[in-house]
Structure formats: C-alpha cells, structure tokens
Amino acid sequence: MTVPSPRRWSGQAIFMGWATLVAVGLAAPFVVYPVFLMNVLCMALFASAFNLLLGYTGLLSFGHAAFLGSAGYVAGHAAKAWGVDPLLAILAGTAVATVLGFVIGSLAIRRSGIYFAMITLGFAQMVYFLAVQLPFTGGEDGLQGIPRGRLLGLVRLENSFAMYYLVFAIFLVGFAVIHRTIHSPFGHVLRSIKDNEPRALSLGYDVDRYKLLAFVISAGLAGLAGATKALAMQFETLTDVHWHKSGEVVLMTLLGGMGTVLGPSVGAIIVVTMENYLTGFGDWVTVIIGCVFVVGVLAFRRGFVGEALNLARRFRS
Amino acid sequence: MPDDLILETRDVAKEFLGFVAVAGVSLKVKRGSIHGLIGPNGAGKTTMFNLLTRFLPVTRGTILHRGEDVTRLRPAQVARRGVVRSFQISAVFPSLTTLENVRIALQRPLGTSFRFWSPASSLSVLDDRARALLGDVDLQDLADVPAGELPYGRKRALELATTLALEPEVLLLDEPTAGMGHEDVGRVAELIRRVARGRTVLMVEHNLSVVADLCDTITVLARGSVLAEGTYATVSADPAVREAYMGSAA
Numbered sequence: 001m002t003v004p005s006p007r008r009w010s011g012q013a014i015f016m017g018w019a020t021l022v023a024v025g026l027a028a029p030f031v032v033y034p035v036f037l038m039n040v041l042c043m044a045l046f047a048s049a050f051n052l053l054l055g056y057t058g059l060l061s062f063g064h065a066a067f068l069g070s071a072g073y074v075a076g077h078a079a080k081a082w083g084v085d086p087l088l089a090i091l092a093g094t095a096v097a098t099v100l101g102f103v104i105g106s107l108a109i110r111r112s113g114i115y116f117a118m119i120t121l122g123f124a125q126m127v128y129f130l131a132v133q134l135p136f137t138g139g140e141d142g143l144q145g146i147p148r149g150r151l152l153g154l155v156r157l158e159n160s161f162a163m164y165y166l167v168f169a170i171f172l173v174g175f176a177v178i179h180r181t182i183h184s185p186f187g188h189v190l191r192s193i194k195d196n197e198p199r200a201l202s203l204g205y206d207v208d209r210y211k212l213l214a215f216v217i218s219a220g221l222a223g224l225a226g227a228t229k230a231l232a233m234q235f236e237t238l239t240d241v242h243w244h245k246s247g248e249v250v251l252m253t254l255l256g257g258m259g260t261v262l263g264p265s266v267g268a269i270i271v272v273t274m275e276n277y278l279t280g281f282g283d284w285v286t287v288i289i290g291c292v293f294v295v296g297v298l299a300f301r302r303g304f305v306g307e308a309l310n311l312a313r314r315f316r317s
Numbered sequence: 318m319p320d321d322l323i324l325e326t327r328d329v330a331k332e333f334l335g336f337v338a339v340a341g342v343s344l345k346v347k348r349g350s351i352h353g354l355i356g357p358n359g360a361g362k363t364t365m366f367n368l369l370t371r372f373l374p375v376t377r378g379t380i381l382h383r384g385e386d387v388t389r390l391r392p393a394q395v396a397r398r399g400v401v402r403s404f405q406i407s408a409v410f411p412s413l414t415t416l417e418n419v420r421i422a423l424q425r426p427l428g429t430s431f432r433f434w435s436p437a438s439s440l441s442v443l444d445d446r447a448r449a450l451l452g453d454v455d456l457q458d459l460a461d462v463p464a465g466e467l468p469y470g471r472k473r474a475l476e477l478a479t480t481l482a483l484e485p486e487v488l489l490l491d492e493p494t495a496g497m498g499h500e501d502v503g504r505v506a507e508l509i510r511r512v513a514r515g516r517t518v519l520m521v522e523h524n525l526s527v528v529a530d531l532c533d534t535i536t537v538l539a540r541g542s543v544l545a546e547g548t549y550a551t552v553s554a555d556p557a558v559r560e561a562y563m564g565s566a567a
Contacts, residue, residue: 188440
C-alpha cells in the first residue's frame with residue numbers, strides 16, 4: 001500500500017516547481033519590459049482565480065470582469081482622490097470585490113449551468129453600467145494617472161522595478177492561496193461537487209454553501225488582481241468591466257488548461273503576449289486570437305498544461 | 318407502536334405539472350428490516366426515493382423519520398439525520414481516488430470542510446478508517462486508483478462503501494444491482510445482507526430473485542399507488558400484482 005499514486009506530485013517536485021517559479025519571476029524584469037510583465041502577472045492571477053470556480057468547482061461565471069474592474073476602480077480612486085497607501089488601496093479594491101462576490105454569488109448559485117452563467121453576466125452588465133454612469137469612474141475616459149505612491153510610505157513605486165516586485169509578491173500570495181484552497185479539505189469537497197453534485201448532497205453537504213465560499217474566494221482574488229493592475233498600469237478603464245474581459249478569462253483558462261494549477265497562468269501569458277505584440281494588426285488581433293483559440297482547443301482539448309501533464313503521466317506509468 | 322417505525326409516509330403525493338407520479342402513498346418501514354419497493358416502470362419508485370430524501374418537494378402528505386416530521390427539511394439535513402440514499406446510476410466522484418471518495422464521506426463530521434487554509438494532509442487521520450471501509454467491499458488494493466477508472470461493479474461497491482462511511486441508520490438503495498452481470502449481482506446481494514445488520518434498508522430493485530432473497534417486506538407500487546404489501550410469497554401470489562407485471566391476470 002506504499003505505492004505512490006501516479007496522479008500525485010511528490011513534495012520535492014512541488015518545492016522545485018515553486019522555486020523555479022520564484023526564480024523566473026525574480027529574473028524576468030531584467031529581460032522583459034516590466035510593465036508588460038505586470039500586466040501578465042495580474043491577468044494570470046485573474047485567470048487562476050477564475051479557474052478556482054470553473055476548473056475546481058465546475059461553475060462557469062461569465063461575469064468575472066465585474067470583480068476585476070470594480071476593484072480596479074476602487075483602488076484607483078482610493079489612490080488618486082484620497083492618496084492612501086498603495087497597499088491600502090489594493091486592499092480596499094479587494095474588499096469591495098469580495099463583498100460584491102458575496103452578493104452576486106448568493107443569488108447566482110441558486111441556479112446552475114447556463115442559467116448561472118447568465119445571472120453572473122447580468123450582474124456584470126449592471127456593474128458595467130455603473131462604471132459608465134458613476135461620477136468617480138471618469139465614464140468613457142476612465143481613471144487616468146493613478147499614482148502608485150510609496151509602499152508603506154517608504155518605497156517609491158514610480159520605479160517600475162519596485163512596482164514589479166510588489167506585483168510579483170502579490171501574485172505569489174494569491175497563487176499560494178489558490179494552491180492551498182485546491183489542496184485543502186474544502187478543496188476536496190469542491191472537487192466532489194464538481195464531479196457529482198447530487199452525490200455530494202446525499203452525503204450531507206450543503207453544496208450551495210461550498211459553492212458560495214468558492215465564489216467569494218474567486219471574486220476576492222479576481223479583485224486583488226484588478227486592484228493591483230490599476231496601480232501597476234496607472235489607469236483604469238471600461239475595458240476591465242466589459243464583458244469582453246469576462247470572455248477573455250474563459251479563453252485564457254481553456255487555452256492553458258482548466259483544472260490545472262498552472263494552466264490559467266500559461267493561458268494568460270499567451271493571450272496577453274498576443275494582444276501586446278500583434279497590436280500592429282489592428283482589429284485583426286481579435287480574429288488572430290480567435291483562430292489560435294479554436295486551433296488550441298481543437299488540438300489540445302485539455303489545454304496546453306493539461307496535455308503536457310497527461311503526456312508526463314503516461315510517460316511515467 | 319410508532320417507535321417501531323423508522324420511516325413512514327402518510328398519504329404522500331407528487332405531481333409534475335398535472336402528471337401524477339405518486340398518488341398518495343402511505344409507507345411504513347420497520348426498524349431493522351430490509352424493505353423492498355418494486356413495481357413496473359413508471360410506478361413512482363424513484364420519485365418516492367427523491368421525496369423521502371427531499372431531493373424533490375412533496376405536493377402533499379407527511380414524511381416522518383423516527384416519528385419526527387422531516388417533510389420540510391433540506392436534503393443535506395435529511396442525510397445528516399442518517400437517512401442516506403444511493404443512486405440508480407453509480408454515484409462516485411470519478412476524478413477522486415477510491416480512498417478519497419470514501420474520505421469525502423468521513424470528512425464532514427470532522428468539521429473542517431470549510432477550511433480552505435488547511436492542508437489536505439490534515440485529512441490523512443481518516444485514511445485508516447477509509448481503508449477499513451474499502452476492505453469491507455474488497456477494494457483495499459485499488460485505494461489509489463481514480464474512481465472513474467473502476468469497472469462498473471466495483472463502482473457500485475465503492476458507492477456502498479462511501480454510503481456506509483456515514484454510518485447511516487437508514488439506507489435507501491436505488492436499484493443496487495442494475496446493469497450488473499450475474500457474478501456481481503450475487504456479490505452485491507451478499508454485501509447488502511451484510512451491511513443491513515443493525516440497519517434498516519429500503520431498496521428499489523428490479524431483480525425479483527434478489528428481492529425474494531433479501532427483503533422481509535415488499536411494497537408493490539403501480540401508477541403511483543400501493544398495489545400490495547407483504548412478504549414475497551404474499552405479494553407474488555396477488556393477482557393484481559401479477560396483472561400489473563404481466564399485463565394479464567395469468
């Protein structure tokens with residue numbers, strides 16, 4: 001009975017994985033433009049948070065931009081109008097997204113499948129409308145020139161390297177929270193709900209409460225990504241609350257591999273890189289990304305990371 | 318003697334948009350018995366299960382467990398009272414290992430199921446009990462196999478082990494031998510007999526030899542109503558039952 005399961009990674013492998021991730025993250029800004037990297041990291045955290053719902057709970061939210069964007073606006077406003085500490089601004093944005101997640105989640109989890117997706121989309125559209133109408137968001141112009149400020153009054157974040165390392169630290173914290181959640185007693189219940197909800201119910205689990213907590217964690221972390229992004233990019237616009245963004249995160253997750261820890265981050269790197277380097281093609285970017293998505297999903301049904309893991313598993317057994 | 322009855326329904330009915338699936342059934346399940354629920358397709362057997370476990374709300378009538386009204390409880394609450402059901406199609410968690418499947422059932426009483434900050438290794442205290450339960454159904458050697466990869470008969474065995482992990486007072490088994498080969502039917506029947514000791518079992522079953530073999534009391538349903546009740550000998554001799562099954566009073 002000591003045969004190790006071929007599905008599990010050893011503690012050593014996980015440690016090596018984390019060490020590699022940290023090393024690459026620390027070295028990256030010396031090779032690649034830091035602002036671009038910050039965007040990638042924020043979107044990777046956003047997609048990972050989304051994956052906690054889609055990949056590990058089986059809930060397809062089609063309104064996750066609401067959490068990304070609302071947190072971005074709140075953090076941006078707090079930093080710009082009130083001049084609070086950047087960490088406090090980020091926490092404020094995250095808190096608002098978490099509360100919003102609780103409100104939207106409590107109503108949306110009463111339905112499942114396509115209805116769940118439509119309810120989340122409906123709420124996200126309301127948030128979009130508020131972002132257009134409310135005076136503090138700047139409407140069509142958005143919030144521009146958000147100051148990054150000084151971290152704890154000490155470190156000047158106008159320096160892109162300093163800001164990058166803060167973003168990287170936040171990404172690692174968010175990623176660690178997701179990793180732990182998946183591999184926790186709670187995470188096991190989530191997987192059972194995803195696998196077979198009526199059975200989980202028949203074992204005495206109030207599945208709606210578990211779904212709600214997963215939704216709130218996911219919304220909060222999506223907010224953390226959005227708030228951080230607003231400070232890193234120094235602007236917040238309607239793009240982040242638009243339903244395109246809710247669609248984009250589905251795309252990133254599927255492309256990278258839903259239900260894998262690293263998949264959404266890989267998907268985010270691919271999508272953000274394409275958007276960034278293909279801007280010369282103008283509107284054709286959407287078409288190109290669409291084609292990549294179709295080919296990617298047809299050829300790699302489990303996503304890039306999912307297929308790689310599957311290959312590795314076959315190779316080992 | 319009301320305390321002799323562990324599960325009772327009084328004139329329970331269920332209608333779906335005018336279609337009457339269950340038309341006023343009064344069922345009395347005695348503590349410690351194996352009670353069979355049989356009847357032709359569409360008789361309302363599975364609907365009865367869904368009503369008893371609150372997976373469906375009743376249109377009218379009362380459901381009593383240990384003499385207490387449970388008609389308005391949530392499904393998870395009914396399960397936590399010890400009335401646990403199985404499903405017609407095998408209900409396992411395919412992406413979890415066999416051991417983890419059983420552990421999900423053991424995990425809830427631990428009270429840590431909302432802890433998203435605890436490591437999964439905190440669940441390993443349950444491993445010994447989970448392995449013992451797997452041993453009861455001869456699955457101990459497959460503890461680390463994803464449940465989705467088990468053959469059908471083994472999935473049913475795993476489902477039973479998972480259900481037993483809850484130490485249910487009342488087991489509701491929905492066609493436990495459905496879709497099984499001859500060998501597996503015998504194994505599962507033997508397993509049911511073994512786990513029924515000290516418990517109450519209410520089972521829907523199409524395999525009449527299994528029913529004849531296991532059940533102390535049999536209730537025959539047809540078109541949402543009770544057609545006959547009694548021992549296998551009594552109900553199988555009943556002309557109304559024969560007609561419902563054969564279509565003629567042969």
